[in-house]
Amino acid sequence: MLKERLIDALGSDAVKTAPEDLAVYAFDAYTDGRLPTAVVLPASTRDVSAVVKVARACGEPIIARGAGTGLCGGAVPIIGGVVISFARMNRILSLDAHNYRAHVQPGLINLDLSNHVASDGLFYAPDPASQKISTIGGNIATNAGGPHCLSYGTTVNHVLALEVVDDRGEVFTTSCDDPGYDLTAALVGSEGTLGIVTSAWVRLMRLPEAVRVWVAAFGDIDAASAAVSAIIAGGIVPTALEMMDAVITQAVEAAFHAGYPTDAAAVLLIENAGFEDDMATCESAIAAIVKEHGALSWRAAHTAEERAALWAGRKGAAGATGRIAPNYYTQDLCVPRSKLPQALRAVEEAASAHRITVGNVFHAGDGNLHPLLMYDKRRRDQVGAVVETGNAILRSAIDLGGTISGEHGVGWEKREAMTRVYSTADLATMARVRDVFDPQRALNPEKIFPSGARCAEVTPP
Amino acid sequence: MRTVAERTAPESVEALSEVLARCDRERRKILIVGGNTLNGMGFPPEQLDVTLLTSGLAAIVAYERSDLTIAAQAGATIQMVGALLAANGQFVPFDAPRPQYATLGGTLAAGWLGPRRHLYGRPRDYVLGSTIVLADGTIARAGGMVVKNVAGYDMSRLYVGSFGTLGVLAQVNLKTLARHPCARVFLAPLPERTRTRACHQLEALAIRPAAAFWIEGFHNAVDGEAGPEGRVVVMLEGSEALLERATRDLRSALGRAGVPETRIVDAGARESFERVIDSYIASLGERSVTYRLYGMPDESERRVLALQELAQRFLLRAESIVDVMNGDIVLRVSDLDAHALGAKIEAFDDALHEGEPQAQVVAGEHPHRVYLRVWGAPPSSIERMRALKARFDPNGTLNPGRFVGGI
Numbered sequence: 001m002l003k004e005r006l007i008d009a010l011g012s013d014a015v016k017t018a019p020e021d022l023a024v025y026a027f028d029a030y031t032d033g034r035l036p037t038a039v040v041l042p043a044s045t046r047d048v049s050a051v052v053k054v055a056r057a058c059g060e061p062i063i064a065r066g067a068g069t070g071l072c073g074g075a076v077p078i079i080g081g082v083v084i085s086f087a088r089m090n091r092i093l094s095l096d097a098h099n100y101r102a103h104v105q106p107g108l109i110n111l112d113l114s115n116h117v118a119s120d121g122l123f124y125a126p127d128p129a130s131q132k133i134s135t136i137g138g139n140i141a142t143n144a145g146g147p148h149c150l151s152y153g154t155t156v157n158h159v160l161a162l163e164v165v166d167d168r169g170e171v172f173t174t175s176c177d178d179p180g181y182d183l184t185a186a187l188v189g190s191e192g193t194l195g196i197v198t199s200a201w202v203r204l205m206r207l208p209e210a211v212r213v214w215v216a217a218f219g220d221i222d223a224a225s226a227a228v229s230a231i232i233a234g235g236i237v238p239t240a241l242e243m244m245d246a247v248i249t250q251a252v253e254a255a256f257h258a259g260y261p262t263d264a265a266a267v268l269l270i271e272n273a274g275f276e277d278d279m280a281t282c283e284s285a286i287a288a289i290v291k292e293h294g295a296l297s298w299r300a301a302h303t304a305e306e307r308a309a310l311w312a313g314r315k316g317a318a319g320a321t322g323r324i325a326p327n328y329y330t331q332d333l334c335v336p337r338s339k340l341p342q343a344l345r346a347v348e349e350a351a352s353a354h355r356i357t358v359g360n361v362f363h364a365g366d367g368n369l370h371p372l373l374m375y376d377k378r379r380r381d382q383v384g385a386v387v388e389t390g391n392a393i394l395r396s397a398i399d400l401g402g403t404i405s406g407e408h409g410v411g412w413e414k415r416e417a418m419t420r421v422y423s424t425a426d427l428a429t430m431a432r433v434r435d436v437f438d439p440q441r442a443l444n445p446e447k448i449f450p451s452g453a454r455c456a457e458v459t460p461p
Numbered sequence: 462m463r464t465v466a467e468r469t470a471p472e473s474v475e476a477l478s479e480v481l482a483r484c485d486r487e488r489r490k491i492l493i494v495g496g497n498t499l500n501g502m503g504f505p506p507e508q509l510d511v512t513l514l515t516s517g518l519a520a521i522v523a524y525e526r527s528d529l530t531i532a533a534q535a536g537a538t539i540q541m542v543g544a545l546l547a548a549n550g551q552f553v554p555f556d557a558p559r560p561q562y563a564t565l566g567g568t569l570a571a572g573w574l575g576p577r578r579h580l581y582g583r584p585r586d587y588v589l590g591s592t593i594v595l596a597d598g599t600i601a602r603a604g605g606m607v608v609k610n611v612a613g614y615d616m617s618r619l620y621v622g623s624f625g626t627l628g629v630l631a632q633v634n635l636k637t638l639a640r641h642p643c644a645r646v647f648l649a650p651l652p653e654r655t656r657t658r659a660c661h662q663l664e665a666l667a668i669r670p671a672a673a674f675w676i677e678g679f680h681n682a683v684d685g686e687a688g689p690e691g692r693v694v695v696m697l698e699g700s701e702a703l704l705e706r707a708t709r710d711l712r713s714a715l716g717r718a719g720v721p722e723t724r725i726v727d728a729g730a731r732e733s734f735e736r737v738i739d740s741y742i743a744s745l746g747e748r749s750v751t752y753r754l755y756g757m758p759d760e761s762e763r764r765v766l767a768l769q770e771l772a773q774r775f776l777l778r779a780e781s782i783v784d785v786m787n788g789d790i791v792l793r794v795s796d797l798d799a800h801a802l803g804a805k806i807e808a809f810d811d812a813l814h815e816g817e818p819q820a821q822v823v824a825g826e827h828p829h830r831v832y833l834r835v836w837g838a839p840p841s842s843i844e845r846m847r848a849l850k851a852r853f854d855p856n857g858t859l860n861p862g863r864f865v866g867g868i
């Protein structure tokens with residue numbers, strides 16, 4: 001019945017229902033859930049709208065899906081349902097270089113956009129490390145960050161307007177220039193629970209005139225993280241300020257020969273983009289702080305190739321850990337930037353208490369940690385230890401005034417942890433927004449809100 | 462509207478919560494007042510029983526200088542927060558008119574987009590967290606004091622620009638920017654023949670100005686000198702080293718466009734910039750109405766000329782400010798007196814909205830304002846906005862009738 005009606009609406013080549021075809025849609029980069037009932041590959045907004053109507057009529061929930069690189073189970077069907085894959089809606093619909101904006105479909109790969117507009121001297125700023133594969137739609141739904149978000153801001157700062165299909169299959173648009181409530185801001189980061197994004201107008205930026213990349217190496221992690229806190233406290237906010245520990249740099253060098261020193265306990269990868277006139281001052285200010293904190297070395301990348309190699313290593317870091325252990329789990333938390341040294345010490349303590357190898361590769365300038373916990377999925381004891389380590393790390397972040405996710409999202413993974421940072425009233429207030437956009441909880445159910453949240457939604461007297 | 466309303470200024474979040482819950486139960490309508498500098502936007506309240514002042518909630522809660530974050534209560538003024546940050550070499554680019562009165566809460570509730578946003582982003586992108594009190598007294602927090610946070614919906618951003626119709630902001634946590642930059646302002650006459658090229662040159666500058674205005678009329682905004690010619694006001698911001706090059710580039714760009722003598726203001730640059738901002742809300746009492754329009758930079762010249770022509774057809778005097786970098790337009794129409802304006806303004810408002818359905822009224826004391834399209838045409842998502850209002854404030858207790866579509 002569902003299958004027939006979907007095929008009627010979209011044609012048979014756009015509808016998958018065979019279990020072997022559905023299997024890959026049960027996963028994202030975090031976990032696997034149940035098989036969806038069906039997967040559809042719409043080619044237009046109208047298709048999406050039709051799918052939602054059919055699915056709702058058949059009582060099936062709807063899960064939007066980009067590239068499935070999400071790290072919190074966001075795109076995974078927890079109770080089955082119809083998965084809408086945006087693989088065929090991956091075009092740039094229009095480019096207005098003069099006014100710095102592009103209208104794009106949600107399935108467009110993040111990096112394809114920057115590559116396409118480079119000849120106009122422009123780029124799209126949000127640059128998650130997954131940008132070679134993750135989609136603009138997935139980035140919008142998770143409010144994705146990336147190394148350069150330190151100075152450019154996360155995805156929400158770069159979305160101007162959205163076209164959205166709602167829970168009843170109706171299309172609506174929002175623009176942040178509209179009078180009234182900023183629905184665009186509410187939709188970005190809502191992980192597919194408030195509407196399905198079918199196209200977006202995004203802001204483009206001018207490519208910087210000058211770019212410098214530096215690498216600083218440290219003998220211990222504490223010194224490196226203290227240097228990061230000092231750089232920010234000193235009022236110097238470079239374009240990107242990333243940190244990698246020895247576990248990571250060694251894996252990266254083995255895989256890519258990117259140019260990082262392998263004998264340091266931690267390295268900082270620092271980029272400043274902007275104007276030539278400001279570079280010397282910026283370099284000397286950062287170099288001075290780094291040296292004050294006992295850096296072993298300080299090096300500038302001299303050519304565009306060197307810079308690209310360093311960045312390729314950074315963005316490929318997670319994948320490179322395959323040499324250390326068959327599996328890794330990425331934790332994502334954010335703490336006030338002055339608390340970075342304590343946060344990293346807590347990570348180290350939690351990992352060693354559970355005898356888990358941890359590698360740190362993260363957006364240090366934002367205080368956004370990503371401990372990668374290495375393990376072997378086939379070993380039950382290790383799986384348990386990883387879960388406990390992850391929880392301990394989260395607890396310490398909360399104790400330091402931080403939050404449970406800086407950029408990957410809540411999804412399925414962290415829904416129960418929401419009660420640790422928000423009160424019942426806080427969550428009930430969020431749920432009021434859900435009530436308006438998706439009263440039946442048909443859009444990406446079982447995500448973000450803790451399982452007990454429905455009772456909490458009763459408005460207090 | 463009743464004339465005598467109870468006034469209350471709660472001094473704690475709990476007290477605020479009690480006031481709201483009580484009024485909500487008793488179906489009394491509340492007008493939220495911050496610095497009250499924004500009396501030009503929005504419809505007058507439908508009914509008003511209680512005036513709620515945020516002046517009792519004006520403390521700095523936590524200033525984490527080395528984290529570049531600050532938490533302040535909503536009644537704190539823009540100037541007070543700005544001064545504290547400036548003393549520590551930091552700033553937030555909020556640009557509110559009359560910052561000595563304008564409050565954080567009011568400015569964020571108004572959600573106005575200022576001229577420096579193309580460079581620094583929107584006010585909402587500086588809000589890391591918030592405490593809001595809903596009409597039923599619920600105290601809800603969102604976000605926190607970290608610069609990246611995707612734990613749940615971004616409620617704080619939703620409250621920005623909600624005009625006090627979803628709840629009363631009690632506290633906001635902000636991200637600050639380091640290194641208060643040097644500023645330099647350029648003033649020059651802008652004869653008609655140079656205009657198009659000058660605006661084009663400004664947009665194309667490699668070092669983008671922090672703000673650039675093409676002003677017709679609004680003489681107090683610039684130099685107080687009346688004259689038939691337009692003016693250009695440009696503010697550069699950045700390090701000293703950068704300003705030097707930017708100054709050379711700007712001078713030759715304006716020179717190429719044929720703009721005559723340029724006056725440079727260094728000491729007092731910010732004041733010159735703020736004079737322009739203040740003039741956004743300057744009304745001529747009951748004999749003017751000011752509109753505001755958003756748009757694309759490359760369309761603003763054509764649009765503003767059409768608007769001036771339209772005003773002329775109605776024999777109204779038109780003055781305008783074009784925000785060259787963002788494409789926004791401010792248009793003030795006026796007549797000799799309230800009566801003369803009153804005779805034409807509704808017809809003008811109709812004609813204006815035919816071509817520019819989104820134009821909003823932002824200043825002018827005219828009694829006819831209730832009949833004007835104060836918020837422009839309702840956006841296509843208006844029904845969803847109404848539903849949101851109904852879910853947050855089902856009894857219509859907060860600022861009833863003032864917002865878009867009568868929300």
Ligand SMILES: Cc1cc2nc3c(=O)[nH]c(=O)nc-3n(C[C@H](O)[C@H](O)[C@H](O)COP(=O)(O)OP(=O)(O)OC[C@H]3O[C@@H](n4cnc5c(N)ncnc54)[C@H](O)[C@@H]3O)c2cc1C
Nearest residue numbers: 066067068069070074129130135137138139141145192197
């Ligand atoms: C190696 C690696 C590195 C990463 N680095 C970063 C990083 O630096 N920064 C960062 O933020 N993240 C990072 N991530 C996480 C992930 O890439 C991001 O969360 C990304 O935004 C997900 O995009 P996607 O297209 O893969 O979305 P998916 O995983 O398919 O979906 C993610 C969420 O978005 C929803 N969704 C997708 N499309 C739509 C749509 N059109 N409308 C509504 N909802 C939709 C889904 O339902 C789901 O909830 C990384 C992941 C990996 C594997």
Ligand SMILES: Cc1cc2nc3c(=O)[nH]c(=O)nc-3n(C[C@H](O)[C@H](O)[C@H](O)COP(=O)(O)OP(=O)(O)OC[C@H]3O[C@@H](n4cnc5c(N)ncnc54)[C@H](O)[C@@H]3O)c2cc1C
Nearest residue numbers: 495496497498499502557563564566567570573625630741
């Ligand atoms: C560049 C620029 C130009 C501007 N030009 C104009 C203009 O031309 N006309 C204009 O009207 N405005 C303009 N504004 C809007 C500006 O933000 C306000 O004028 C002013 O800053 C509001 O602050 P206030 O404390 O005086 O608020 P008020 O005037 O007291 O209140 C403003 C609105 O917010 C609500 N409010 C106040 N405090 C709270 C709170 N704590 N929680 C929830 N709601 C609250 C009020 O009910 C009211 O609806 C401009 C802003 C900028 C940045």
